[in-house]
Amino acid sequence: MTTLTEPVAPTRVPILELIDVHAAYGRIEVLRGVDLVVPRGAVMALLGANGAGKTTLLRVVSGLMAPTEGHVHLGGVHVNDASPDELTRAGLTMVPEGRGVFPNLSVEENLWVSSYSGQPVERILTEAYTRFPRLKERRRQLAGSLSGGEQQMLSLARALASHPSLLLLDELSMGLAPLIVESLYDSVAEIAEQGVSILVVEQFASSALRVADYAAVMQGGRIVDSGEPGEISDRLSELYFGGSE
Incomplete structure (x- = not known):
């Protein structure tokens, strides 16, 4: 079976x-x-x-x-x-409605948490920042203070950490504003x-x-x-x- x-x-x-x-x-x-x-x-x-x-x-x-x-x-x-x-x-990995980030952790700490998937932290960070350069700029910022589009980028980066x-x-x-939505869907196409x-x-x-x-x-x-x-x-x-x- x-x-x-x-x-x-x-x-x-x-x-x-x-x-x-x-x-x-x-x-x-x-x-x-x-x-x-x-x-x-x-x-x-x-x-x-x-x-x-x-x-x-x-x-x-x-x-x-x-x-x-x-x-x-x-x-x-x-x-x-x-x-x-x-x-x-x-x-299988899901990005839920309303985004799935820890608001009281920094961007980088959110990505560190994703290492539970077994992937090395440095690899997770490198892939996330390469795909979403804005996250690297905001890496010390609390996730809850990011814009909606940036939080969605972080959610996608966290979901991709497990290589689904x-x-x-x-x-x-x-x-989200239409221009942000178009950018996110460009990322979906790349994924x-x-x-x-x-x-x-x-x-x-x-x-x-x-x-x-x-x-x-x-x-x-x-x-x-x-x-x-x-x-x-x-x-x-x-x-x-x-x-x-």
Whole structure:
């Protein structure tokens, strides 16, 4: 039997597959039979209005919430019962909505904490400062005093410290100015070019579609459409309400 700690499956196997996934908060069902495939090495944009179930889907995928029905496969391995720590060791990392930084630690201390992944601290710092030079300029500054965009850079740098095979991004653009959002999505595109598979959840579609290889739209806890970004963009006005399109 395949286990979570065995080598990843062949490249033809999707990095992530959800099959008829249901999830609920108490008696309130939020995911109602989600089917979703993220090909290995691809950027998948998951779009939908607030309340569509996007964040709940990420919680299920990352092990923070157990599905009530259905199957979650990571690299071909069934992971319904895997803990967040086990999934992280298997190559899955999430940048949560609202950013994931320690506000009372400096930028550099936040990056030092990321060494729990087993990567040498100097390597983590070098990679973070090379990708985001502004973090090097702010390395002694408390993370809580950074701008929203700088905090998001730090969140991405911390997530990449573990060299994930699958990166989950939840509402990367929330509360940020359009120019900052475009810059962050440029970074997402660069990360993908280095071979990291990415599932990015967004309420506002245009930036995510710009860097995506594939896109899917959620409504009412279900995937209601999927395809290439251009196809989805053309149909958004019919499928998706509350976004920027």
